[in-house]
Amino acid sequence: MLVTSKHLLAKARRKKYAIPAFNINNLEILKAVMSAGEKMKSPIIIQTSEGAIEYAGMDYLIAMIRVASKGKIPVVMHLDHGKDLKIIFQAIQSGYTSVMIDASAFDYKKNVTLTKKVIAKAHPRGVSVEAEIGALAGIEDLVSVEARDAKLTDPDDAKLFVKDTGCDSLAVAIGTSHGAFKFKGKTHLDIERLKEIAKRVSVPIVLHGASGVREDIKKIAEQHGAKLGKARGVLDTDISKVIQHGVAKINIDTDLRIAFTAGIREAIDDMPTIIDPRKLLEGPMLLMREVAMQKMKLFKSAGKA
Numbered sequence: 001m002l003v004t005s006k007h008l009l010a011k012a013r014r015k016k017y018a019i020p021a022f023n024i025n026n027l028e029i030l031k032a033v034m035s036a037g038e039k040m041k042s043p044i045i046i047q048t049s050e051g052a053i054e055y056a057g058m059d060y061l062i063a064m065i066r067v068a069s070k071g072k073i074p075v076v077m078h079l080d081h082g083k084d085l086k087i088i089f090q091a092i093q094s095g096y097t098s099v100m101i102d103a104s105a106f107d108y109k110k111n112v113t114l115t116k117k118v119i120a121k122a123h124p125r126g127v128s129v130e131a132e133i134g135a136l137a138g139i140e141d142l143v144s145v146e147a148r149d150a151k152l153t154d155p156d157d158a159k160l161f162v163k164d165t166g167c168d169s170l171a172v173a174i175g176t177s178h179g180a181f182k183f184k185g186k187t188h189l190d191i192e193r194l195k196e197i198a199k200r201v202s203v204p205i206v207l208h209g210a211s212g213v214r215e216d217i218k219k220i221a222e223q224h225g226a227k228l229g230k231a232r233g234v235l236d237t238d239i240s241k242v243i244q245h246g247v248a249k250i251n252i253d254t255d256l257r258i259a260f261t262a263g264i265r266e267a268i269d270d271m272p273t274i275i276d277p278r279k280l281l282e283g284p285m286l287l288m289r290e291v292a293m294q295k296m297k298l299f300k301s302a303g304k305a
């Protein structure tokens, strides 16, 4: 059933598990993660970025997610990284049950103003709002500790921001980044910083850029011609730690992309005579389903539906 994210995430934080938030942009990814959710009896957040909306069209995505949410498990329809107010308002009016306003690139004051604007439209319609403070991208390029600290979420700012805005959940920067190349050397999530944020902020905390970049799946892709170089993700042990300290929503996009790519490459290599897309997409869908199921076990959301 279609639900909002507010209570789902509050309960997850209280009980120390995290809801997986999967980015989808087509039918195959959606069916794969939904099938994982049904199998594992896990609540699930289906999220679409503005890029996904540009690719597939909001109406197509909404229609598909509505059908997907007719089963028994709780499903949240969430707008990921809303930056364009027009798109955010359209999502709120069209049936999304949760939206993110990402004004984290602006200064504190403008971030608060824009976030409040979205909340004013969302809350009367029962739509939950995720906001962000701190910056994820480019952290790796900042060598000095001072520069890195300036980008990561300041715990006191986080407290003030939640109070000033009234957001329902908060995305923070503690060292993760988007994409497949998260770390150059060893991984370094700032768990101490997260603990300080969790002490000050009672709303559920959201972790972006949290894919694991599984070696076994990367290998399948590379055996079939992909060149992924030093792609590296967040360690499973770090994911378990962040869930202990307030993180209740974990975004996964890259891991699904790698699984899709690995599966496609393998299918095309292994079945040179097949031209039926449905046959070629069977493998990628199974691989994405397996990745999603592993996340549900790791996040301890399995059995919580």
Ligand SMILES: [Zn+2]
Pocket: 081, 178, 208, 209, 251
């Ligand atoms: Zn993100």
